[in-house]
Amino acid sequence: MNRLLQSLRTSRIVRKLAIRVLTIEAIGFVTILVLSFFFLWPLLNRQAAEAAADICVQMESRIELSINSIQTSSQFIISSRELKAALKDYYDAPSLKTYDLVRLTLSELQTSHMGIRGLILEGPDSTLFDSTIGLFDQDYDLLKQDWHQLARTNDYGSGFSILYEPNESATPSFAFSKSYLIGTDRYVLTLYYNASDMLNSIDALASNTFSAYALVDHTGLAFHTRGVTKPTVEEKWWGAVTSHRGMSISRNGGYFVISVPSSRWHLIAYADYFSLNRAFIRYFIITIVLFAMLCLLIFMLIIPMMHRAIKPLGQLSETMNSVKAGKLDTAVSILKTGDEIESLSDVFNDMLLRLKEHIDERIEHEQREQKMKFNLLASQVDPHFICNTMNIINYLARNDRSLDIIEINTALMILMQDRLRVDSIRVFDSVAQEVKAVKAYLIIQGYRYENNARIDFEIDDEALDMQIPKNIIQPLVENAMFHGLIDGETGEIRGNITVRIQTGNDGLIIKVQDDGKGIDTGRLKQIISGDTDPEEERGRHIGLRNIRERLNYLYDYNDCMEIESSGGTTVVLKIPHQ
Numbered sequence: 001m002n003r004l005l006q007s008l009r010t011s012r013i014v015r016k017l018a019i020r021v022l023t024i025e026a027i028g029f030v031t032i033l034v035l036s037f038f039f040l041w042p043l044l045n046r047q048a049a050e051a052a053a054d055i056c057v058q059m060e061s062r063i064e065l066s067i068n069s070i071q072t073s074s075q076f077i078i079s080s081r082e083l084k085a086a087l088k089d090y091y092d093a094p095s096l097k098t099y100d101l102v103r104l105t106l107s108e109l110q111t112s113h114m115g116i117r118g119l120i121l122e123g124p125d126s127t128l129f130d131s132t133i134g135l136f137d138q139d140y141d142l143l144k145q146d147w148h149q150l151a152r153t154n155d156y157g158s159g160f161s162i163l164y165e166p167n168e169s170a171t172p173s174f175a176f177s178k179s180y181l182i183g184t185d186r187y188v189l190t191l192y193y194n195a196s197d198m199l200n201s202i203d204a205l206a207s208n209t210f211s212a213y214a215l216v217d218h219t220g221l222a223f224h225t226r227g228v229t230k231p232t233v234e235e236k237w238w239g240a241v242t243s244h245r246g247m248s249i250s251r252n253g254g255y256f257v258i259s260v261p262s263s264r265w266h267l268i269a270y271a272d273y274f275s276l277n278r279a280f281i282r283y284f285i286i287t288i289v290l291f292a293m294l295c296l297l298i299f300m301l302i303i304p305m306m307h308r309a310i311k312p313l314g315q316l317s318e319t320m321n322s323v324k325a326g327k328l329d330t331a332v333s334i335l336k337t338g339d340e341i342e343s344l345s346d347v348f349n350d351m352l353l354r355l356k357e358h359i360d361e362r363i364e365h366e367q368r369e370q371k372m373k374f375n376l377l378a379s380q381v382d383p384h385f386i387c388n389t390m391n392i393i394n395y396l397a398r399n400d401r402s403l404d405i406i407e408i409n410t411a412l413m414i415l416m417q418d419r420l421r422v423d424s425i426r427v428f429d430s431v432a433q434e435v436k437a438v439k440a441y442l443i444i445q446g447y448r449y450e451n452n453a454r455i456d457f458e459i460d461d462e463a464l465d466m467q468i469p470k471n472i473i474q475p476l477v478e479n480a481m482f483h484g485l486i487d488g489e490t491g492e493i494r495g496n497i498t499v500r501i502q503t504g505n506d507g508l509i510i511k512v513q514d515d516g517k518g519i520d521t522g523r524l525k526q527i528i529s530g531d532t533d534p535e536e537e538r539g540r541h542i543g544l545r546n547i548r549e550r551l552n553y554l555y556d557y558n559d560c561m562e563i564e565s566s567g568g569t570t571v572v573l574k575i576p577h578q
Contacts, residue, residue, distance in 0.1 A: 018303055025295040032291060036284070044280040049254055052276060053247050055209045056256040056269050059202040063215075066115070066198040067160070067262050070176045070191050073113040078180045078189050080109055087123070087182065099129070106131040117173065118192040122152065124185040136166035139192055142175050151177040152188040160263040162223035163195055163215060171196040172224065199224070206269060208278070211253070213269040228270070323352060365553070385444075386412075392447045404447070411443035427554065431501055431508070432464040438474045438499070445481065453485050453493045458500040466508055468575050469554055472547050473499065476512035476571050479544065484516025484569050510573040519565040527563055544571070551575075 077083065086105040090098035106119045110131045118134035120143070142148060147159035158178040165172055177190040203226060206213050212227030248255045253272040260267060274281070389412050396405045418429075418437040435457060442455055455477070477497060485495035500511040519527070527544050544561070551560035555576050562572040 018299070021299055021302060025299065029292065029295060033288070036288075041284075044284065045277060048277045048280050049247060052209050052254065052269070052271050053256055055205055056258050056267060059205050059213070059269070060258045060260055060267050062198060062201045062205070063260050063265070063267065064262065066193065066195065067176075067260070069115065070193045071158075071178075071262070073116055074176060074178050074189055074191050076113070077106075077109045077119065077191075078178075078182070078187070080105070083109065083121075084182060087187075091123075091185075102129045103132055107133060110134065115194050115197065116191055117194045120190040120192075122188040122190070124187065135192065136170065138164065138166045139175070143177075143190065148175075148177045148188075148190070151179055155179060155181070155186065160265070162217050162221070162265075163199075164223070172199060209271055209275060210256075210269040211272045211275040213267065216266045216268055218264040218266075319348070388448055389444050392444070396447075408444055408447050411440040414440035415444070427469060428467040429470045430464065431459065431466050431468055434468060434470065434473050435459065435464075435499075435501075437471075438477055441474050442477070449486075449491060449493050453481060454496045456496070456498045458498065458502075460501060460503050463501045463503050463508055466503070468508060468510070469550055472550070472573065473510065473512070475543065475547060476510075476573075479571075480512055480514035480516065480569065484514040484518070506574070507577045508573075508575040510575065511570060513568065513570040515568040518567065518569050519563070524563060524565050547573070 082105050083102070086098070086102045090102050102121070106121060106129060110116050110119050110133075118139060119131040120135070120139070121129040122143075123129065142161050142164075145161065147161060151157040151159040156179055158176070161175040163172045163174050172195045173192055174195055175190055175192050177188055179186055179188050181187075202213075206226060210227075212225070214222040214226075214228060215224040216222050247257075253270060254276055256269040256271070258267045259265070389408065393405055393408060396402075396408065415437055418433065418440075439457075477499065480497045481493050485493045485497070487494065496515050498511075498513045500509075500513070502509045502511075544563070548561050551573065552558055557574075557576065560574050562574075564570045564572075
């Protein structure tokens with residue numbers, strides 16, 4: 001129970017599922033009740049009525065058993081040799097002594113038969129012989145009733161009285177009379193039967209099924225009742241005998257009528273709704289209670305099972321909340337469930353891994369972008385270049401070379417204006433503007449060094465207005481001059497540099513080629529692979545490594561730069577259409 005309550009407290013899904021399970025069970029329970037009421041209950045009513053009819057038959061059988069017993073006793077007594085001998089003695093020599101002998105013989109025969117409390121034998125001359133014990137005045141009065149007169153006026157005729165109480169202290173009894181021939185003489189034997197055992201047995205049978213019953217004679221007179229008054233029987237129940245032979249079921253209860261042929265009695269039993277269905281109501285209630293307990297048991301078993309099945313979802317939810325709080329190093333660790341929860345956890349772990357990779361890539365991307373911006377900013381303001389240029393201008397001024405001053409100053413202004421156009425880190429510019437900045441740079445460098453290099457520009461006209469990343473041509477020309485053409489001992493720059501810009505189907509091809517000393521194989525491999533030390537490029541302005549990184553960042557394309565070094569160095573940049 002504690003585990004069940006804990007499951008309901010800790011899991012919202014379990015609570016929702018518990019409500020749904022209870023709802024389904026409630027619907028099922030109500031459905032069972034409705035179906036039982038419309039289908040099972042009528043069947044139970046019918047079975048209850050059939051069971052009550054069987055009880056009624058058993059009651060009738062018990063009465064018949066008593067009647068058969070008294071009839072058998074009557075035949076045995078009238079056939080007794082002792083009785084016949086006593087009667088012969090009396091009629092051969094009538095006297096008080098022979099008369100008392102007949103009475104004594106009747107008393108002995110009475111005691112030998114259980115249930116017989118008295119005997120009266122009427123002789124052919126209407127002489128009455130009675131047993132010496134067990135008779136009351138009312139017993140003699142019965143001999144005047146029609147049923148007895150009918151028996152005595154017909155050969156082998158018989159009849160039964162109704163149940164009666166000889167006096168206030170006596171038990172209910174009934175009498176049986178039958179006409180017999182002994183020789184040529186006709187005798188009428190009347191037996192008085194103690195009906196207490198018979199009534200107790202039928203009362204016991206009726207008590208668990210019927211709310212009332214009555215024994216009725218052929219005229220409709222109720223002579224024995226239980227649970228109902230005689231006037232009610234006479235007015236209403238006799239109609240059940242005449243109108244409904246057998247069984248009559250109504251909404252309030254049922255009548256059960258059965259005849260006792262040998263006695264011309266009728267047994268009428270009535271069972272109200274509760275009495276009729278008492279046993280089945282108990283079974284029905286027990287069934288409903290068991291079904292309710294089964295529903296409760298299923299609920300108590302299924303909730304912990306659902307909690308165990310859904311528990312991984314709780315772990316996944318906690319992990320998601322941790323990720324939401326910024327803990328990206330969290331991962332779901334769930335046992336193999338073999339269902340959608342396992343798939344969901346795998347997808348979440350994969351998504352989290354991809355998210356972390358994306359964030360790492362984004363951070364790296366931002367770092368490269370910031371580095372590129374820094375390099376661009378650094379290229380805007382190069383103090384050494386400006387100082388050297390100003391020294392050249394001072395030198396020219398001291399030598400009165402005003403035209404040269406104007407030329408170098410104009411070139412510096414062009415170069416500075418180009419650098420100042422990188423406000424807000426403007427990344428792209430036209431090919432024409434970049435070439436103009438390169439030419440201004442070459443003018444200044446021509447004054448700084450003994451420059452005997454020849455610079456050729458071969459540019460397609462349609463390429464002049466196309467956009468390219470800023471400041472990628474000048475570093476290539478600078479590298480060609482100071483790493484390919486310069487003489488390390490004299491500082492003289494001598495050789496040829498060709499800047500070729502062509503348009504193609506995929507974009508621009510920028511090629512800077514020199515006929516200098518080239519690059520050694522080891523250094524070339526480092527440059528091509530990008531495995532150069534950034535510290536080595538300090539003071540070289542923006543080197544090849546930086547250009548490669550900028551192009552890879554801008555175009556997400558790793559093959560933007562190609563370098564060949566054989567009898568000089570050729571650097572080829574492939575710029576996709578922007």
